[in-house]
Amino acid sequence: MHEAEDWNAPFENVRPLDVLAIAAHPDDVEQTCGGTLLRAAETGYRTGILDLTAGDMGSRGTPELRIEESKTAARHLLAAWRHNLRWPDARLENTITARMTLAGVVRRLRPGVVILPYWTGRHPDHYRASEIGYEACFLAGLRRLEEDTPPHRPFKILYSSLYANVAPSFVVDISRQLEARMAALLSYTSQYGDSSEASDLFPSHAEVRERLASIARFYGNLIGVKYGEPFVVKETMQVDDIVNLPVRSI
Numbered sequence: 585m586h587e588a589e590d591w592n593a594p595f596e597n598v599r600p601l602d603v604l605a606i607a608a609h610p611d612d613v614e615q616t617c618g619g620t621l622l623r624a625a626e627t628g629y630r631t632g633i634l635d636l637t638a639g640d641m642g643s644r645g646t647p648e649l650r651i652e653e654s655k656t657a658a659r660h661l662l663a664a665w666r667h668n669l670r671w672p673d674a675r676l677e678n679t680i681t682a683r684m685t686l687a688g689v690v691r692r693l694r695p696g697v698v699i700l701p702y703w704t705g706r707h708p709d710h711y712r713a714s715e716i717g718y719e720a721c722f723l724a725g726l727r728r729l730e731e732d733t734p735p736h737r738p739f740k741i742l743y744s745s746l747y748a749n750v751a752p753s754f755v756v757d758i759s760r761q762l763e764a765r766m767a768a769l770l771s772y773t774s775q776y777g778d779s780s781e782a783s784d785l786f787p788s789h790a791e792v793r794e795r796l797a798s799i800a801r802f803y804g805n806l807i808g809v810k811y812g813e814p815f816v817v818k819e820t821m822q823v824d825d826i827v828n829l830p831v832r833s834i
């Protein structure tokens with residue numbers, strides 16, 4: 585874990601990010617794209633996480649506690665920045681205010697890559713976060729949106745598809761990052777308490793580890809590595825060198 589900068593600083597004072605993951609709830613990125621964020625950070629990129637809600641409808645813990653836990657988790661992932669907008673949990677709405685607020689954040693953080701939840705799913709917050717995130721990234725590129733910030737549109741939008749059961753456009757090898765991602769997720773001690781408190785709703789550590797590792801193993805297998813995280817992009821991926829393509833065909 586490393587010492588991060590002041591995450592409570594106004595958005596204006598945050599140095600631009602290379603990668604920004606936008607998620608509905610604290611602990612979403614830890615389950616879906618945390619290994620990829622960590623790997624990007626290890627490569628030297630500045631990564632950030634923006635959670636839209638603090639999980640105030642959750643039956644365990646308090647929003648304040650979850651935000652504290654999310655900061656611990658972010659340090660496991662070597663994130664340079666994490667913030668929570670504290671929008672209403674389980675009631676996310678794609679309003680003009682939501683889009684404009686998020687567009688303002690994107691203009692200030694200036695990420696080159698934005699990771700969003702996949703655009704369909706069981707939990708309405710996830711697909712709403714995906715939609716609000718996409719539309720905010722579009723709006724952020726409009727010159728006249730705000731007077732005091734220059735326009736910025738991320739170059740790339742990746743949809744984190746781990747829970748979507750769709751064929752990924754690509755998979756990131758997170759074999760060396762899985763343990764740290766697991767530690768990040770288990771930082772949410774109010775959600776993933778010890779096994780004596782385990783119930784159907786709050787599985788034990790062993791259960792969480794097995795479930796996460798199995799899913800990561802499945803996606804890793806698709807590219808011939810141990811553990812992986814899947815992503816979907818809407819545009820076609822370009823190839824320049826057909827002789828040096830990864831992933832064996834036969």
Ligand SMILES: [Zn+2]
Nearest residue numbers: 608609612707
């Ligand atoms: Zn969630």
